Amino acid sequence: MKQALILVFLTVFATSAKAAEVMRMAVTTSFHNSGLADVLLPEIAADLDLEVQLLVVGTGQALRLGRAGDVDAILVHSRMAEEAFVAEGYGTHRREIMYNDFVLIGPSDDPAAIAGTDTAATALQAIAAAQVGFVSRGDDSGTHKKELSLWADADVVPEGAWYNAVGAGMGAALNTAAGLNAYIMSDRASWLNFGNKGDLVLLFAGDPVLFNQYAFLPVNPERHGHVKADAATRLEAWLASEKAAGLINGYQIGGEQLFVFNATP
Amino acid sequence: MVDLFPLTLESAETSRRGKRLIGPLNLTLSGDGICVVMGPNGSGKTTLLRLMHGTARLTGGRVRWACDTETARHDQAFVFQRPVMLRRTVEENLAYPLRLRGVARAEARGQARNWAVRVGLGEMLERRAVLLSGGEQQKLAIARALITEPALLFLDEPTASLDGRAMREIEAILTAARASGTRLIMSTHDMGQARRIADHIVFLLGGQVHETSAAESFFAGPETAEARAFLNGEIVE
Numbered sequence: 460m461k462q463a464l465i466l467v468f469l470t471v472f473a474t475s476a477k478a479a480e481v482m483r484m485a486v487t488t489s490f491h492n493s494g495l496a497d498v499l500l501p502e503i504a505a506d507l508d509l510e511v512q513l514l515v516v517g518t519g520q521a522l523r524l525g526r527a528g529d530v531d532a533i534l535v536h537s538r539m540a541e542e543a544f545v546a547e548g549y550g551t552h553r554r555e556i557m558y559n560d561f562v563l564i565g566p567s568d569d570p571a572a573i574a575g576t577d578t579a580a581t582a583l584q585a586i587a588a589a590q591v592g593f594v595s596r597g598d599d600s601g602t603h604k605k606e607l608s609l610w611a612d613a614d615v616v617p618e619g620a621w622y623n624a625v626g627a628g629m630g631a632a633l634n635t636a637a638g639l640n641a642y643i644m645s646d647r648a649s650w651l652n653f654g655n656k657g658d659l660v661l662l663f664a665g666d667p668v669l670f671n672q673y674a675f676l677p678v679n680p681e682r683h684g685h686v687k688a689d690a691a692t693r694l695e696a697w698l699a700s701e702k703a704a705g706l707i708n709g710y711q712i713g714g715e716q717l718f719v720f721n722a723t724p
Numbered sequence: 725m726v727d728l729f730p731l732t733l734e735s736a737e738t739s740r741r742g743k744r745l746i747g748p749l750n751l752t753l754s755g756d757g758i759c760v761v762m763g764p765n766g767s768g769k770t771t772l773l774r775l776m777h778g779t780a781r782l783t784g785g786r787v788r789w790a791c792d793t794e795t796a797r798h799d800q801a802f803v804f805q806r807p808v809m810l811r812r813t814v815e816e817n818l819a820y821p822l823r824l825r826g827v828a829r830a831e832a833r834g835q836a837r838n839w840a841v842r843v844g845l846g847e848m849l850e851r852r853a854v855l856l857s858g859g860e861q862q863k864l865a866i867a868r869a870l871i872t873e874p875a876l877l878f879l880d881e882p883t884a885s886l887d888g889r890a891m892r893e894i895e896a897i898l899t900a901a902r903a904s905g906t907r908l909i910m911s912t913h914d915m916g917q918a919r920r921i922a923d924h925i926v927f928l929l930g931g932q933v934h935e936t937s938a939a940e941s942f943f944a945g946p947e948t949a950e951a952r953a954f955l956n957g958e959i960v961e
Contacts, residue, residue: 584810590779590802616854639740
């Protein structure tokens with residue numbers, strides 16, 4: 460409990476303008492780092508008269524906040540963990556909203572030669588075979604879980620001096636990778652928004668397994684009577700609306716679209 | 725087979741966060757056989773191998789091959805002290821580099837079986853590689869590197885922490901590779917091993933090439949006091 464409280468206090472609270480109602484939503488660092496929240500929150504406030512306070516944490520911690528009833532909803536990207544969250548009765552349901560993709564970043568001279576590989580699995584096998592530095596989030600986040608699943612798909616157990624698990628958010632992990640001139644997996648949005656690229660470049664993308672689905676999960680009011688279920692319902696409807704689709708699909712950095720809206724009505 | 729040698733390092737160095745790890749190095753390696761890189765802990769043996777192989781960043785100077793760098797890198801392999809095994813069978817691990825190069829599955833499988841026999845793993849084809857002993861994993865890693873018939877094989881402390889039997893078997897594999905024309909550049913802490921298999925010695929100290937000579941003359945009478953002290957088992961820094 461103490462650990463959870465500390466994390467909440469360390470959390471970045473991003474809020475929109477003053478509104479009649481306030482709710483809390485735990486979101487992933489990768490979503491927050493993308494900058495999309497800055498586009499969506501003011502529109503939500505204007506349309507729904509609802510202030511959404513974001514608790515920015517890794518997916519694992521976001522789910523823990525939901526389980527504890529510290530937030531009214533979560534927006535994360537780790538399907539298996541999300542389905543378990545709903546199955547355990549902590550969330551009422553899971554609704555897919557949008558996706559972006561993960562990319563493999565590394566030194567511009569690409570010592571493991573992953574740029575020419577065909578699949579994410581082959582790229583990771585090349586990194587492991589060359590035992591060149593790889594930085595992992597190592598923080599139980601959705602991105603970390605995804606990375607581990609990709610290593611498993613590649614039949615590689617990532618361990619050894621070359622594999623550096625930093626236990627940090629996406630920005631800090633990218634900074635570490637830039638400092639070590641190492642490989643790292645990042646969501647595309649965080650990478651595009653990252654300002655300290657050093658000698659790192661995007662080396663591999665496009666394998667469908669790098670698909671990164673974001674889903675909205677309202678916290679179950681039967682578990683925690685104090686959660687603002689009505690506000691969460693209104694927010695979900697807005698996130699699945701045509702207006703949200705336009706804003707999400709239209710959000711670009713450096714001319715690149717970061718997210719693809721795919722909520723079903 | 726493409727001729728990679730002579731390999732020349734010209735004022736080559738690598739630094740990280742402003743700290744020079746090794747160099748500037750001037751070194752030319754030519755000829756055949758096994759070149760052993762020796763030196764005390766922290767002298768830069770692993771970094772030198774990585775620098776030559778291209779997996780450590782060159783921050784100054786250059787590494788020059790007899791052919792173009794891309795061809796040279798394609799024709800070499802690296803075996804680490806703790807190799808990464810794919811969570812697959814011995815046979816699948818051996819076939820993997822061939823499949824990556826587009827070799828048909830049946831052909832790759834046949835070569836994998838041949839190599840498994842050559843390195844003494846013929847009875848373990850279906851065994852999961854991650855469940856092998858340290859010595860067996862190292863033999864598999866060397867066979868997996870040699871299966872593509874590279875012109876050059878780097879090995880970083882390939883027998884560290886292995887027992888005498890595994891060490892003997894691996895040295896036999898390495899000398900067989902030498903006999904078939906593969907050039908080997910390896911680091912070792914083991915003086916006895918260097919005496920047994922080295923044709924050429926590069927002695928590193930403090931990130932610099934301190935002495936380089938034919939193995940026979942190095943062990944018979946090193947040129948420098950530091951190398952003599954190292955061979956006598958003294959602490960050298």
